[in-house]
Amino acid sequence: MSATAATAERGESPARRAARRFFRHRLAVFGLIVVTIFVLAALLAPWIAPYDPIATSWARIRRPPSELHWLGTDENGRDVLSRLIWGARASLMAGVISVLGAVLIGVPIGLVAGLAGGWVDAAISRVADAMLSVPFLILAIALAAFLGPALENAMIAIAVTASPVFVRLARGMALDAKATDWFEASRALGNPPWRAAAVHVLPNIVPPLLVQATLAIAEAIIAEASLSFLGLGQQPPSPSWGSMLNSAQRFLDNAPWLAVAPGVAIFLVVLAFNLVGDGLRDALDPRADRR
Amino acid sequence: MGAYLLRRVAQIIPTLLILSFLIFGLQQLMPGDPALILAGEERGDPLVLQQIREELRLDRPIPEQYLHWLGNVLTGDFGWSWRIRMPVSQLILEKLPVTAQLATMAFIIGVMIGVPAGILSATHRDRPTDWVANGIALFGISTPNFWLGIMMILLFSVELGWLPPSGYVPLWEDPAQSLATTIMPAFVLGTGVASVLMRHTRAAMLTALSQDYVRTARAKGLAEKVVIGKHALRNALIPVVTLGTIEFGRLLAGAVLTEQIFTIPGFGKLIVDAVFNRDYPVVQGVVLATALIFVMLSLIADLLYMAINPRLRTA
Numbered sequence: 001m002s003a004t005a006a007t008a009e010r011g012e013s014p015a016r017r018a019a020r021r022f023f024r025h026r027l028a029v030f031g032l033i034v035v036t037i038f039v040l041a042a043l044l045a046p047w048i049a050p051y052d053p054i055a056t057s058w059a060r061i062r063r064p065p066s067e068l069h070w071l072g073t074d075e076n077g078r079d080v081l082s083r084l085i086w087g088a089r090a091s092l093m094a095g096v097i098s099v100l101g102a103v104l105i106g107v108p109i110g111l112v113a114g115l116a117g118g119w120v121d122a123a124i125s126r127v128a129d130a131m132l133s134v135p136f137l138i139l140a141i142a143l144a145a146f147l148g149p150a151l152e153n154a155m156i157a158i159a160v161t162a163s164p165v166f167v168r169l170a171r172g173m174a175l176d177a178k179a180t181d182w183f184e185a186s187r188a189l190g191n192p193p194w195r196a197a198a199v200h201v202l203p204n205i206v207p208p209l210l211v212q213a214t215l216a217i218a219e220a221i222i223a224e225a226s227l228s229f230l231g232l233g234q235q236p237p238s239p240s241w242g243s244m245l246n247s248a249q250r251f252l253d254n255a256p257w258l259a260v261a262p263g264v265a266i267f268l269v270v271l272a273f274n275l276v277g278d279g280l281r282d283a284l285d286p287r288a289d290r291r
Numbered sequence: 292m293g294a295y296l297l298r299r300v301a302q303i304i305p306t307l308l309i310l311s312f313l314i315f316g317l318q319q320l321m322p323g324d325p326a327l328i329l330a331g332e333e334r335g336d337p338l339v340l341q342q343i344r345e346e347l348r349l350d351r352p353i354p355e356q357y358l359h360w361l362g363n364v365l366t367g368d369f370g371w372s373w374r375i376r377m378p379v380s381q382l383i384l385e386k387l388p389v390t391a392q393l394a395t396m397a398f399i400i401g402v403m404i405g406v407p408a409g410i411l412s413a414t415h416r417d418r419p420t421d422w423v424a425n426g427i428a429l430f431g432i433s434t435p436n437f438w439l440g441i442m443m444i445l446l447f448s449v450e451l452g453w454l455p456p457s458g459y460v461p462l463w464e465d466p467a468q469s470l471a472t473t474i475m476p477a478f479v480l481g482t483g484v485a486s487v488l489m490r491h492t493r494a495a496m497l498t499a500l501s502q503d504y505v506r507t508a509r510a511k512g513l514a515e516k517v518v519i520g521k522h523a524l525r526n527a528l529i530p531v532v533t534l535g536t537i538e539f540g541r542l543l544a545g546a547v548l549t550e551q552i553f554t555i556p557g558f559g560k561l562i563v564d565a566v567f568n569r570d571y572p573v574v575q576g577v578v579l580a581t582a583l584i585f586v587m588l589s590l591i592a593d594l595l596y597m598a599i600n601p602r603l604r605t606a
Contacts, residue, residue, distance in 0.1 A: 126309055127309055127313075130305075130306045130309035130310045133306060133582055133585050133586050134582045134585065135585065137545075138544045138562070141562065142314075142562075146317045146320040225435055225437075226435065226547075226548055230563055232566065248441070252441070256449065259442070262438075267438070271433035274429065274433055
């Protein structure tokens with residue numbers, strides 16, 4: 001209640017208040033800056049990459065970092081920095097699109113489960129439980145393996161595997177909303193359940209969904225890198241951080257720089273999404289007491 | 292307690308049934324005809340294809356295929372590997388001890404780092420110790436396991452030459468060599484567990500430290516060591532123990548890439564090799580076995596939770 005009073009006093013919308021709280025959080029802002037840099041690199045790859053990421057050069061195989069090639073060249077004479085920049089596309093796309101897919105699959109199903117109740121809820125919840133009882137990566141590997149090796153299939157596998165979390169989240173929010181007076185009042189006024197849900201559940205679900213989705217992107221990026229590392233994601237010669245690490249592993253003795261850069265890139269982007277997610281949680285949850 | 296136990300065990304049955312359905316369903320996603328893959332060189336011979344289809348019951352309706360498959364699984368028959376002519380269940384049983392050793396070592400490392408770090412972090416809240424512990428945990432959560440593994444090989448095997456970069460020696464053949472080959476992968480896996488355990492121990496300790504009984508204990512004039520060790524920690528560890536059991540199960544998934552990097556012939560390498568060789572029955576079998584282990588571990592976690600939480604004992 002005091003939160004509402006404070007909002008009225010300051011004349012500040014909840015979104016603005018959340019933004020103010022988020023920007024006060026130094027680590028979260030750092031995370032946001034890093035994410036922005038990677039997104040820009042991915043979008044501007046054709047213009048900022050110094051070389052063609054798939055152009056091979058037999059004259060320049062496994063050269064250590066130099067002025068010409070800041071991060072060196074790989075086993076086919078390709079520029080590592082250019083591949084890293086183009087690889088950001090695969091990683092971010094896989095992270096964002098697969099989580100978007102998971103949200104689009106999970107949220108409607110979860111809302112239906114929560115609103116319908118009864119055997120529908122029981123059936124949906126059991127399936128979600130069953131999927132959550134297989135470790136994320138094992139299920140994703142199995143799905144990707146059966147679908148066949150391709151970046152699109154890796155994204156489908158990650159989306160499907162990540163969806164039960166969103167089913168649970170949406171179901172919980174729908175159950176909470178169903179227990180409130182305004183939901184009942186809305187139904188009593190003759191609104192169909194989907195309308196009552198659209199008006200009363202969806203706005204409430206956005207903040208936790210945003211937090212969960214941001215953290216899920218971090219997990220999806222690691223999953224995509226893992227699948228690519230196993231050869232189940234982006235196919236050569238297209239660059240991806242996971243497959244770069246896979247080939248780097250064979251040249252640890254004489255070209256160690258090949259293994260460093262892609263790993264640092266994955267680490268930075270995953271860390272950044274985790275920081276943004278933590279910051280969003282603190283900013284959006286009015287009860288968060290910043291532990 | 293008996294009634295609860297029965298109810299909890301009964302809950303597993305629908306979960307396992309749905310899982311069996313999903314895992315069987317995987318093979319319907321497969322592009323192309325399995326008989327063609329299996330026939331290999333002889334894929335042009337319709338007689339061979341026919342024989343394979345009959346043997347695998349691919350010519351029967353899908354529900355019948357499922358029931359047959361389920362019946363086999365229930366009797367412990369997970370099918371035959373397409374590449375290595377061996378029963379899948381035997382392959383799994385052969386590889387499981389290797390991964391179990393790795394997971395146990397990783398778990399010990401994770402607990403030894405994660406729990407004390409969480410306690411220190413909570414008792415030194417908002418002080419440098421807390422920041423450092425939180426920073427390391429964030430680092431552990433954000434670092435991909437397989438990259439950490441590659442970096443460790445680079446440092447300890449390639450640069451320093453202290454440890455073998457790959458391979459595996461069974462514990463009973465040569466314990467020292469076995470530890471030397473598994474310490475790096477176990478540490479890589481353990482960091483993930485340590486990070487998660489540290490965060491949860493810290494949160495649970497902070498909750499416990501803010502409770503009335505802790506204030507009472509302090510008011511009685513008990514030494515801080517006793518307050519933290521005897522009163523707060525005991526209660527804080529209840530959720531941590533359950534979480535630890537689940538984390539142990541998740542180590543199986545983490546082992547997939549770690550075993551690949553360190554070429555350790557365990558459970559994880561089995562599924563990866565099966566994926567490369569398009570040996571689908573093995574992929575299915577490993578997923579099924581992992582799910583079984585995971586479901587059992589959650590059951591154990593729940594039972595442990597009941598056993599150590601006196602409030603739930605009478606329920």
